[in-house]
Structure formats: structure tokens, C-alpha cells
Amino acid sequence: MRNAVVIFTKVPCAGTAKTRLTTERGGILSQEEAKEFYQACLLDVLESCLKADCCDLYICYDAAGDGAYLEQLVETVAPAGRVRELFRDKGESFDKGMQYAVDCILKNGSPERLADAVVILGGDMPTLQPQTLRTAFQRLEQLARQDSALVISADQECGFNIIGYTHGTPFRFDEVFYNRLGVTALDMIAIRAVEQEIPVALLETVPDVDLVPDFAHLLTLLKTMQLAHRHDSSMQLPHRTINVLAELGYEAAAFPAAG
Helix, strand or coil, X not given: CCEEEEEEEXXXXXXXXXXXXXXXXXXXXXXXXXXXXXXXXXXXXXXXXXXXXXXXEEEEECCCCCHHHHHHHHHCCCCCCCEEEEEECCCCCHHHHHHHHHHHHHHHHCCCCCCCEEEEEECCCCCCCHHHHHHHHHHHHHHHHHCCCEEEEECCCCCEEEEEEECCCCCCCCXXXXXXXXXXXXXXXXXXXXXXXXXXXXXXXXXXXXXXXXXXXXXXXXXXXXXXXXXXXXXXXXXXXXXXXXXHCCCCCCCCCCC
């Protein structure tokens, strides 16, 4: 089975990257700090995808993003040819953007498709492990004996940050996010899977970072990962993210309850 991963991302840029972490949106980072933080996350995600060594790698970036700048960033991590293509998103919404990215790879299951299975993920989960991607494709191959298969990793906000499926899976992203029914993204995936009788495998949770509580959680998680790495060298540490956070100097805190 030919496998592909698509990193679905914005090009890191002050004022558009991780805006909900910025002081302008009630967060704690400046726009430049948010950009530097996201850039480190994205490159660490890219490195984990490369080290998984189980798939072709593509990057789909936002329509307004600086593609030349992104290409320069990618070259600092990926040897020439390791990322098959960087292509610009042409979707008009998050749903349509993700569907466009997947369609560019699976091509509606036609013989011209670039892969038999695709996994799409974001650039804001620097603790992603290469083994998680290997497991995703292993589970897709096992389940796809029934012609269709889907894997998913839940996030902390009733949604998901990794999703993958095979070329024969009757699934589309239409109204998965921000649908008119008020159904959460994760629940909508489950509803579609039941309706279409799609076999589903649940992957380990890989936290993403959108909000300040996510940022605080990452600070504590990275400390524990560094401790565990002393006894498990197979663990992939997101060194760029760790270094940027050390430069920023933030610490997570839990205050005692009043009274």
C-alpha cells in the first residue's frame, strides 16, 4: 500500500500564526513570539514525519502564505526530494481546504492517485512521534481488507488533529467543522463512519496547541518527555520547540484553590 502524509499548515508569519495565543486575542505571546513558536512546532512535526519513514510527504499551505519562505524552512530539515511537493490550499473554508488537500493525493480513488492511503495532520503538535504515523498506516492496511478504513486521533477540544483514510473510503470533510447542527468535529466523524459503515481505529492522543491552556500543558509535557527520554532514546524530542520555549521563559503554574 502506498502511503502519504499531508501536513496541512499556515506558513509561519507574525499576525497570522497562532493568533489565539497572542495578546491581541487575550493570550500571552507577541505576534512575533507566536510566529517563532509555531515555526518551531511545524519543523518538529516535519522531522517526526520524515523519521517515520513510512510514507511520501506533502505540505499543503494557506492560500495567502509565502511559499518561498516555507520552502526555505523545509530545506533546513528535509533533504532534497524528501518532501514530494509543497502546494497551495485552494479551499474556501477549513472543510474545503482539507478536502482539497486529500483530493490532491487520492484523486477520488482514480488510477492516477498518488497514494492508496493518506493521513492529514496539522503543524501544531510538536510531540508527535514517528511511531504514531507508522501505527496509523498499519491500522489502515489491516482495516482496509474491508475496502474502507479510517484512523483518527482526538484532540483536547472535542475535535481531532490526525485523520487518515484509504482511497476506497466513502468519506468527505463537508460540514465536519463548524457545521450548522452544532455537532463537534469528532462526533461528526463518528456519525459519518456509522452512516457509511467505515471501520475506524483510534490512535493515541497527540495534543495540539491552539489556546493558552494548551500552551501550558505543552510546557509541562515537554519537561516529562525530556525526563523519560533519559531512559528511552527512541522517543523523538521536539528540540526546536523546547529551545524556543526556553528562550521565551514561560512556566506553567497551578494555584491553590481559594479558601
